[in-house]
């Protein structure tokens with residue numbers, strides 16, 4: 001695997017190069033993906049803490065990309081607030097984009113719940129609920145249904161084989177996960193009208209997350225979203241390895257992994273590393289500071305099986321991006337260094353040629369954990 005490092009590039013990538021840019025944690029996590037010839041895809045949404053606008057739009061604008069015409073798809077991997085906030089604003093701006101969403105979101109049950117949310121006193125202040133209602137309403141109101149596509153494992157977002165193969169496939173959710181997700185929506189409908197609806201988004205929603213496999217010539221990557229593992233063979237990562245999707249679709253081993261669920265133990269499955277990755281891939285993720293993820297133990301586990309593990313922000317850092325001495329001591333076992341440019345949000349920019357060479361850039365908010373050679 002050929003890797004080089006540089007500063008974040010503020011010009012668009014070459015038309016024959018792909019890009020995976022990971023942003024977070026502003027308010028949330030977002031991936032902006034270039035799949036050749038000026039075509040872009042946005043996965044989840046993340047708001048800039050200062051402007052409260054989607055970082056994807058600010059970034060594309062800064063490198064001279066017209067989001068209203070060049071973004072061909074927006075994917076909402078699951079509806080937790082750290083992944084959906086700002087998604088509705090993305091939809092409105094990216095007029096050329098198709099919206100890919102969990103099948104549960106376009107169910108009658110979701111529509112029913114969104115209608116109840118609308119009347120709830122919290123709907124104006126709870127951003128998660130507001131985003132959910134807006135998106136569900138958008139799905140039902142849309143006149144052009146060809147712009148919408150509910151996702152299940154094996155869905156092909158695109159597959160071009162002209163010059164080089166450029167293909168994106170959904171590895172999840174399983175049918176069982178979608179059905180479970182819909183039944184959770186029914187449970188969320190309040191039993192009587194005075195019940196409050198605040199904080200009703202189901203926790204198990206991560207099992208319904210959309211993990212992705214993207215191929216660009218000799219390069220491929222797995223973007224794990226927040227997909228977790230409970231040991232149930234029909235949902236989470238097990239459902240992928242329990243099916244024959246990898247062999248049937250000839251998914252090549254990946255050299256880049258967006259580590260699932262912010263590096264948590266529950267997002268781990270041994271087979272991710274043996275069946276989907278090359279040995280010691282480059283691993284990247286965003287922290288989820290409300291839950292303290294990834295923990296020092298999580299970081300150590302991922303770093304030990306990666307060439308390098310880059311996190312968009314020190315998970316233990318205070319809001320002002322201050323270094324914490326205790327964390328320094330705990331992390332002493334792992335080598336790290338910082339590089340970067342002036343940006344407030346963490347940004348990892350990976351640009352790849354179809355030959356598979358990766359150029360990695362990470363701004364100053366990122367922490368890089370390099371595996372010790374034995």
Ligand SMILES: [Zn+2]
Nearest residue numbers: 082083226288
């Ligand atoms: Zn998350």
